[in-house]
Amino acid sequence: LIAFLLYLFYLVSPIGQLVQSLTQMQNGLAAVTRIEEIAQLPAEPPVSGVAGGGAPVGVTFTDVRFRYGDDRPVVHDGVTFEVPVGGMTALVGPSGAGKSTVFGLVERFYEPDSGVIAVDGRDIRDWPLDELRAAFGYVEQDAPILAGTLRENLTFAAPGATDEEIAHALARTRLDDLVERLPQGLDTPVGHRGVLLSGGERQRVAIARALLRKPRLLLLDEATSQLDAVNELRLREVVAEVARETTVLVIAHRLSTVTGADRIIVMEAGRVRASGTHEELVEADDLYRELAATQFLVAS
Numbered sequence: 001l002i003a004f005l006l007y008l009f010y011l012v013s014p015i016g017q018l019v020q021s022l023t024q025m026q027n028g029l030a031a032v033t034r035i036e037e038i039a040q041l042p043a044e045p046p047v048s049g050v051a052g053g054g055a056p057v058g059v060t061f062t063d064v065r066f067r068y069g070d071d072r073p074v075v076h077d078g079v080t081f082e083v084p085v086g087g088m089t090a091l092v093g094p095s096g097a098g099k100s101t102v103f104g105l106v107e108r109f110y111e112p113d114s115g116v117i118a119v120d121g122r123d124i125r126d127w128p129l130d131e132l133r134a135a136f137g138y139v140e141q142d143a144p145i146l147a148g149t150l151r152e153n154l155t156f157a158a159p160g161a162t163d164e165e166i167a168h169a170l171a172r173t174r175l176d177d178l179v180e181r182l183p184q185g186l187d188t189p190v191g192h193r194g195v196l197l198s199g200g201e202r203q204r205v206a207i208a209r210a211l212l213r214k215p216r217l218l219l220l221d222e223a224t225s226q227l228d229a230v231n232e233l234r235l236r237e238v239v240a241e242v243a244r245e246t247t248v249l250v251i252a253h254r255l256s257t258v259t260g261a262d263r264i265i266v267m268e269a270g271r272v273r274a275s276g277t278h279e280e281l282v283e284a285d286d287l288y289r290e291l292a293a294t295q296f297l298v299a300s
């Protein structure tokens with residue numbers, strides 16, 4: 001009863017009201033801060049249906065510094081590298097080195113604090129945002145398979161894709177024999193309540209989906225899940241084949257995916273510490289040699 005009376009007093013007393021008003025003000029300020037944060041994001045133009053397609057593009061990072069917020073630690077501490085036009089470039093390095101952040105910055109989901117990022121030789125701030133993003137195919141780590149048919153899973157980002165284009169994308173991702181095995185071919189429900197696809201197949205469906213948007217640069221964040229030897233070999237073949245037609249930038253968690261890359265960029269603690277081919281890096285870079293040794297690619 002005493003507690004109840006005290007509570008009543010608190011509610012009606014000027015001090016209680018003041019505390020309540022301050023709490024409301026704090027909530028209001030927090031909302032304003034969130035609105036400001038959102039307002040600082042680059043303006044998103046309405047989707048204008050900019051079609052993909054066009055010649056492959058390269059990317060350069062020049063002395064890029066970035067943190068996810070003023071109170072957050074620095075993620076990129078002067079990152080400089082070049083992804084040449086065409087072929088396959090791989091980003092490797094320990095967890096937290098800043099590899100995925102590279103993708104977020106290239107796509108302009110975040111703005112660097114300083115430095116310049118250029119795509120096709122042009123500062124990305126000078127690109128119309130929808131045109132910039134249309135240039136990329138992005139395959140995220142463990143990309144989702146949606147409830148629906150295999151065809152729907154392939155074409156939801158490229159609704160105008162023709163049967164011929166779908167067949168081409170399936171052939172390039174070594175999925176044509178999967179389609180033959182499925183009871184209703186392309187129109188077989190997959191994923192939730194459908195035929196379950198293996199980890200390797202899921203990854204290749206995600207790549208095929210990205211290819212249907214005709215990317216000028218494929219950003220591939222390799223799935224961390226283990227693949228069996230056959231699927232691992234297939235993924236290597238697919239990436240190598242795609243890299244013959246467009247630029248591929250892959251974040252590799254398994255070095256076996258990247259030993260054949262044209263260029264490997266080794267990141268550590270927000271900086272680029274070395275770059276070169278697998279053979280060059282095994283010779284020249286201790287960290288790379290260590291990563292390779294732990295994955296049994298060279299004798300330690």
Ligand code: ATP
Nearest residue numbers: 068072075093094095096097098099100101102251
């Ligand atoms: P991994 O191989 O584990 O994916 P990574 O090299 O890709 O690591 P990033 O994902 O780029 O590294 O992360 C770099 C640092 O930034 C990490 O310390 C991470 O915790 C932090 N970070 C990543 N994304 C965000 C975010 N959205 N907000 C705040 N911090 C983030």
